[in-house]
Amino acid sequence: MQTAFSPAQLQDPVLAEANGILRTCVHCGFCTATCPTYVLLGDELDSPRGRISLVKEMLEQDKPANATIAKHLDRCLSCFACMSTCPSGVDYMHLIDTGRAHLERTYQRPMGERALRWLLGTVLSNPARLRAALALAPLANLFSGLLPGRLRGLLALAPKHASNTTTAPGVYSATGVRRMRVALLTGCVQSVVEDNINAATIRLLNRYGVEVVVAKQATCCGALNHHMGRLAPAHAAAAATIRAWCAEADANGLDAIVVNTSGCGTTIKDYGHAFRDDPALAIDAARISGLAKDVSEILAALPLAFVSRRHLRVAYHSACSLQHGQKITAAPLKLLQGAGFEVLQPAESHLCCGSAGTYNILQPEIAGKLRDRKVGNLEGLRPQVICAGNVGCLVQIRSGSAVPVMHTVELLDWATGGPAPRGLA
Ligand code: SF4
Ligand code: SF4
Known part of the structure; x- marks a missing residue:
């Protein structure tokens, strides 16, 4: 694609990168076939190619965003299916980041939209605030009929209560000989609503000789x-998370940083890029990106011994952040098959489930x-x-299915x- 940026x-390094x-996009449109919003809506401006043109126009002409541009960029799930499909290797992820940053700088969203985004960003990314909000949710439910549509949707998605366990910061020692020492991100939302996933991850890693440390200040990766x-x-x-992990690595050594929420993993693996121009953090951020691993990558390197074969029919949903963001597809399947599960993969496995961070709250219709x-x-696989x-x-999937839905590590644990994981006990 030809561009017309001035010398x-x-x-500006950001514009030079954009x-x-x-220039790598040849406008072929192959990406449209796998873009969930184009598949649903059929509008060129809701395709990767259309969004690339919108971002190009804004950046080249230094034009402020408007309501139309905001609508189509906001509808992008950042699922990166387009990057898996693109034959030219277009780095859509970093282009849409630059486009969104320009949008936020130059466009004033309606007040209700700004308030909702502030609320989501402020509450969901802070475990203490999220716990308090969940405690108030039953009260809010009484008045849910009076709430605007998207807040009602948020209440419907919210779990009925927070997890009854909390993974405290500290060191969780390996059983037997220590093979590795890793830090685990327990996650801002996950640590409150599904801490059972962190507990299962720690048990599993400890069982195979991995010491796990949960660093106190490393609570949110910033992805939301x-x-x-x-x-x-x-x-x-x-x-804050980079500093906490670097301090831990310097003091006691770390072989890896384990992430069991693939949305966070994609962001952490990109810290080196995000902080590349920050003189204070560039080196540390690149170091953390280099250490970050999805939990399935670590488990694939351990000699797991399955004590009992579990003959269950398991439908595996490959999260976009894992398959498109981190290009991890085989490891979770092999691990589940190794444990004796009958692993089934659904049709259209490349398409997003509509979760995408806060997308299911901000764009409830498309997400639904x-x-x-x-x-x-998934259910078609019985x-x-x-x-x-x-x-x-x-x-997201649990909100639409009566089949028990759980994390891969819970089954492996x-x-x-x-x-037995919750729902199978
Ligand atoms: S992003 Fe890739 S697949 Fe899509 S139009 Fe451009 S070159 Fe073609
Ligand atoms: S990231 Fe996903 S929703 Fe956005 S343009 Fe690419 S394929 Fe479409």
Whole structure:
């Protein structure tokens, strides 16, 4: 694609990067076939190619965003199916980030929209605030008829109560000889609503000789705010987490940083890029990105011994952040098959379930259609269990299915001697 940035514009490293990305796009449109919003809506402006043109126009002409541009960029799930499909290797992820940052700088959203985004970014990314909000949810439910549609949707998605366990910061020692020492991100939302996933991860890793440390200040990776284009709070959360892990690595050594929420994993693996121009954090951020691993990558390297074969029909949902964001597809399947599960993969496995960070709250209509399509494909396999490696997908799919939905590590923990996951007990 031809671009027309001026030499002065190209002095700006952000625009220079966008220019390079735009020039790799040959406008072929292959990406449209796998873009969930184009598949649903059929509008070119809701396709990757259309959004690339919108971002190009804004950046080249230094034009402020408007309501139309905001509508089509906001509808992007950041699922990155387009990147898996694109034959030219267009780096859509970093282009849409630049487009969203420009949008937030130059466009004033309606007040209700700004308030909702602030609320989501402020509450969901802070475990203490999220716990307090969940405690108030039953009260809010009494008045749900009076709430605007999207807040009603948020209440419907919210779990009835917080997890009854909390993974405290500290060191969780390996059983037997220590093979590795890793840090675990317990996650802002996950630590409150699905801490059972963290407990299962720690048990499983400890069982195979991995010492796990949960660093006190490493609570949120910044992904939730990043998805909404709220870069200042996203970078503040990421910076605190980077510092906490670097301090731990310097003091006691770390072989890896384990992430069991693939949405967070994609963001953490990109810290090196996000902080590349920050003189204070560039080196540390790149170091953390280099250490970050999805939990399935670590487990694939361990000699797991399955104590009992579990003959369950398991439908595996491959989270977009895992398959498109991190290009991890085979490891979770092999692990589940190794444990004796009958692993089934749904049709349209490349399509997003509609969770996508806060997307299911901000774009409930599209998210609902994607969820129903995903649940239809999963339930069509007649599974006894549905599993995935990302808490957002679990919450989203569970809201539309009566089949037990759980994290991959919960099944692997069970198959190696841990307790039966919630929903199977
Ligand atoms: S497939 Fe790649 S090169 Fe083709 S239009 Fe989409 S982003 Fe551009
Ligand atoms: S990230 Fe997903 S929703 Fe956005 S343009 Fe690409 S395929 Fe479409």
